[in-house]
Amino acid sequence: MYVCLCKGVSDRAIRQAVDEGARNWREVRERTGCATQCGKCACMGKAITRDTLARQ
Ligand code: FES
Structure with a gap:
């Protein structure tokens, strides 16, 4: 599903992005562009990042 409609x-x-080495939300943002426009997707993006990091 789309998390970030802007990007x-x-x-x-x-x-x-996490599987390829992003270690935190900032790095996921830089790699994907998520939450770099309106920012409405930031909460969801952070939650997915945290969840994925926790599974590693
Ligand atoms: Fe992600 Fe707007 S929905 S920046």
């Missing part, structure tokens, strides 16, 4: 970032893209 077209899916939950899968966030998980992939």
Whole structure:
């Protein structure tokens, strides 16, 4: 599903960014562009990032 409509970032893209080495929300933002426009998706993006990091 899309997390960030502005930048077209899916939950899968966030998980992939973590799998490829992003270690925190800031790095996920930099890699995916998530939450770099209106910012409404930040809470969801952070939650998915945290969840993915916790599973590693
Ligand atoms: Fe992600 Fe707007 S929905 S920046």
